[in-house]
Amino acid sequence: MNTHATVLDPTAEDRPAERERCLRPESLAGLTVGLLDISKPRGDVFLDRVEERIGGLGARVKRYTKPTFTKPAPVDLRHEIATTCDAVIEALAD
Amino acid sequence: MNLATLEDDHEAMFDRGWTDGLPVVPPTEARVARMLEGTSRDAHDVVCLIPPNLAECTVEKVAVNAVLAGCRPEYLPVVLASVEAVCSDEFNMHGVLATTMSVGPILIVNGPLASQIGMNSGINVLGHGNRANSSIGRAVQLVVRNMGGGAPGGVDRATLGHMGKQGFCFAEDEAGSPWTSLAEERGFGPDLSAVTAFCGEGPRLVVDQRSRSPESLTRMLADALLGAVSPRMVMGLDAMLVISPEHMSRYRDAGWNRTRFTEEISALLMVETDGIVFGAGGIEEGIPEGLAGITVPKFRPGGLLVVHAGGPAGLFSAVIGGWLNGPAGSEPVTREVIP
Numbered sequence: 001m002n003t004h005a006t007v008l009d010p011t012a013e014d015r016p017a018e019r020e021r022c023l024r025p026e027s028l029a030g031l032t033v034g035l036l037d038i039s040k041p042r043g044d045v046f047l048d049r050v051e052e053r054i055g056g057l058g059a060r061v062k063r064y065t066k067p068t069f070t071k072p073a074p075v076d077l078r079h080e081i082a083t084t085c086d087a088v089i090e091a092l093a094d
Numbered sequence: 095m096n097l098a099t100l101e102d103d104h105e106a107m108f109d110r111g112w113t114d115g116l117p118v119v120p121p122t123e124a125r126v127a128r129m130l131e132g133t134s135r136d137a138h139d140v141v142c143l144i145p146p147n148l149a150e151c152t153v154e155k156v157a158v159n160a161v162l163a164g165c166r167p168e169y170l171p172v173v174l175a176s177v178e179a180v181c182s183d184e185f186n187m188h189g190v191l192a193t194t195m196s197v198g199p200i201l202i203v204n205g206p207l208a209s210q211i212g213m214n215s216g217i218n219v220l221g222h223g224n225r226a227n228s229s230i231g232r233a234v235q236l237v238v239r240n241m242g243g244g245a246p247g248g249v250d251r252a253t254l255g256h257m258g259k260q261g262f263c264f265a266e267d268e269a270g271s272p273w274t275s276l277a278e279e280r281g282f283g284p285d286l287s288a289v290t291a292f293c294g295e296g297p298r299l300v301v302d303q304r305s306r307s308p309e310s311l312t313r314m315l316a317d318a319l320l321g322a323v324s325p326r327m328v329m330g331l332d333a334m335l336v337i338s339p340e341h342m343s344r345y346r347d348a349g350w351n352r353t354r355f356t357e358e359i360s361a362l363l364m365v366e367t368d369g370i371v372f373g374a375g376g377i378e379e380g381i382p383e384g385l386a387g388i389t390v391p392k393f394r395p396g397g398l399l400v401v402h403a404g405g406p407a408g409l410f411s412a413v414i415g416g417w418l419n420g421p422a423g424s425e426p427v428t429r430e431v432i433p
Binding site: 005006007008009010011012014067068070071072 | 095096097099103106107112120121122123126144146147149150151154155158159162186188189192193236240241242243418421422423424
């Protein structure tokens, strides 16, 4: 049984906005796919290979790089990817 | 928030995810109101945005978490300044949380307020047992967890972590030091109180019970610092050196000031890259072979933070390795503590 009936909430009391995911494309043919390198070592090696593979599937590839892997991608970069790409693949780590 | 009559109030805090794994003090309205008496700031003032969720955090929300952590009201100004420092762009709390390296914010308090609120700068200074040291560091971590959403297993991805992530805060022993303080080095006058946030791993002891001269002790400390985080990492990370009183006596007796010490140890903190390139010594880790054949400093200019603290007996100091430094990582940040 508690001795303190009322306590104050230490959290931000926010509720995450819920948005529906985009539908998964049935084919990459003709789509623009962004490849985001977060600037971890050898991320470019991984994404070079991914570019080869999905290029063969008919996708148009656009490459992007975060300034540093230690911080979230800048808003402008996220906006550019969101408005110019149909899908994005992110190379997370070495 | 009303708790059900049959809820155990301590268990209710755990159930709601508000704790760091240890019991917390229930933040009743009366306790939070009392906590807010510790600052001249308005309860509704926005302190900053708390990463990673960038939640707007008021003085009152900091006070609620300070109650949870076990703070006394007079600690609140230090908690507020610490939250501001840790949540600055330069400190990069989001990255500090998200990295798999085992680092967290370490808070060093300077100035008259440290002793006024009973902070420990002496025996067991980097350990437990002092309410102000323990609860201030804890409150900052609880703000990040509860307000910012930075909980282990979520955005906090540390492979190992360290016990200092429960809260790591201590005061510099200024009264016993012949040197200028860390905050003075960082541009704050001796009459001001300030807190410096440094992103670091757990402390590692440096034992030197034989050196009687400052030259010998400096060589020993440099040897230990060369291994900070990894002997194969240079320039890209900072470190903190906590010099104990008995070790400091070597410098005091010889008349070395902070400037002299910095010059002498910097000359020793040089690394020949031939020994740390990929594959050198049969170790695959290292720096690219193209950098062989040169000598580089272990730390960038100003990348070694030096603090005086610890108990009066014991010929030990401590090295605290940092994380990635500079704009791409975490910069040490100092903020004035406003009562």
